[in-house]
Amino acid sequence: MTDGAHPQLQPVLDHLEAEFDNALARWQAFLRIPSVSTDPAYNDKTREAGQWLVDQLREIGFTADLRDTPGHPMVVAHHPGPGRGAPHLLYYGHYDVQPPDPVELWDSGPFEPRIVDGPRGRRMVARGAVDDKGQLMTFVEAFRAWQAVHGTLPVAVTAFFEGEEETGSPSLLPFLKQHAEELQADVAVVSDTGSWDVDTPAITTQLRGMLYTEVTVTGPSHDLHSGIYGGVAPNPANALTRVLGDLHDANGRIQVPGFYDAVVDPDGETRAQWRALGLDAEGFLGGIGVAASSGEQDRPFLERLWSRPTADINGIWGGYTGAGSKTVIPAQASAKVSFRLVPDQDPDAVLAGFRTFIAERLHPGCSFELHTHNGSPAIRVPTDSPYLQAARQALADAYGTQPVNIGCGGSIPVVGEFKSVLGIDTLLMGFGLEDDRMHSPNEKFELACFDNGMKAHAALLARMQAMGARRDAAE
CATH class of the missing domain: 3.30.70.360 (Alpha-Beta Plaits)
Known part of the structure; x- marks a missing residue:
């Protein structure tokens, strides 16, 4: 734990360590539900996954329910935290998953989660392991640990989970507009991005x-x-x-x-930061069996990947x-x-x-x-935001090393919609790795990344409470 962290955080981190196996068991139970949103044959199972989350959140002090839409239902849950005046965070995730096809290329059943050994230690293998059930569970387990140790959360939290992300989120924008007042918060938090590597945390500040x-x-x-x-x-x-x-x-x-x-080209400081990351372009492409890159050949590799x-x-x-x-x-x-x-x-x-x-x-x-x-438009997250600084501190608390700012070549439309409808920015604090095989057979999530994610979210709650206390004192 880094200097300046919340004094109540360490018992929460200790609790996460002690309850790690139980957290894995809950994660596996979630992964067994085949919530394939694109296939009507799985509609009942997709709804079951949403209800499973409602039940989990109710167990840890949230008021939670399943809200019907023209498509798959939304999960909306609220926790008041310590009371009036506390910062309010909106956590978003999705409980639906991609189809498992081609099933014959999986080493085991896609909805039979297994923990296997890998080069970085143990890993969970299943459809949805990282996208997004595993990442979503990192903050649900952080909520659970704070509630178990202190009887409440240190800030107010709204949890908002959808079941249509893998189908383009057709119900999301209408739902946001209809429930904008209920979903208001100071800042949103999304864990659907990645770390720089297994030992180095990252904040994503740009999405295509x-x-x-x-x-x-x-x-x-x-x-x-x-x-x-x-x-x-x-x-x-x-x-x-x-x-x-x-x-x-x-x-x-x-x-x-x-x-x-x-x-607009990246500024000089951003370009320097990206160069300092030292990405091995040949290794990055070699992992997918490609020997030469494509795209604008007069542009650096990371610019092509993140900002072009x-x-x-x-x-x-x-x-x-x-x-x-x-x-x-x-x-x-x-x-x-x-x-x-x-x-x-x-x-x-x-x-x-x-x-x-x-x-x-x-x-x-x-x-x-x-x-x-x-x-959907691309997104830039303000790097001078006090919320982003709190997130950087929280990642340092969990990893013991400072995070890097990175871009992401993918798209997360909800980030833009939170800005346009709710008027709030989003912290993109993810824990996936480039080789997690999202949308592919044998999707996986390293247990070390899952562990770091839980601890980082526990620390984020503490850092946000401390930021709110400083704000109140200044007022």
Whole structure:
């Protein structure tokens, strides 16, 4: 425990150590519930996972219930903490998980959590181990420990968990708007990001946004015999791939009109911090079996990963794709194309640019339709926030070393929605590692990371109470 930590924290940390095996058992019970939100066959199990959390939170002093939505339910829970005037934290997580497919590539059942040995010690292997059930449980167990040792929490807490994150959170924004007053807090806390490594904690200060599109190109009125019509009839698959082949130039720069107009380069201090991290780019890519990087080749590796926008074809189809041969010119061809956006890029402006990009290149004998599935802006977290400083101190309390500020190439739309609807910033304090195999077979979470996460969240509660006490004294 670092100097200046809350005097009541050490007994809580001791309790977490003593109860570690029981925490693992609860985590495993949670992981056994196959809460696959994308598949209606698992709807009852997804609801069961939400109710499991409600029951757990009620056990540790929260008022909690399951709130129905047009999709999967929300979990909303409140703990008053020590009373009026205490800082108020909003904790967010999601209890749904990705489908386990392909199941045959798992070493054991995806919903039969196992603790196995790994190069960093023991690890939990199961679907949802890290994304997000394991990370969510780090702060639920921190709540449990404070309640067990001191009979209350040191601050007021609202817990808000959804069951649709893996389906794009269609019910989240309407629910936030409807319940904005109830969900008000001083700051939000999300654990759905990563540490720098198993021994070095991190605060994520930048998230890329997302624009996810689907484009369908149409040519002839029906599939055609390629011998009779080949050479004269436009082929939508050819036309579409020709357009998409122009997305990047030879140096990896994206060719959508106006795409970089709002992109701001990292400042000198941030670039220096990222260089000092000493990322092994070859090792990073070697872990996924890749020998050379892609993207803008004139940009440093971490800038490409964290602070530069991207364009990727996520799927493409059209014509005959079954066994054997069928020589057709397809009537239609489609692709899913996503853009990871950086702060100040407007998803609507990027969509308009992509529409122009397609129209300017498409064969005149074809037409196209462009649809969006979701879009969210990128996020910057103010690094001078007193809440972020409290989080940095809490991570140092747990790890015994100072955290680093990092970026994240992924997107967490709820962070932007907390800002736009509730007017609050979010602390992104995560404990995953790059090799945790999120969304893949044999997803795992190191027990050391789980342990550090519980302790860091316990320390965050203490640091937030101390910050509130200083604020009250100043007033």
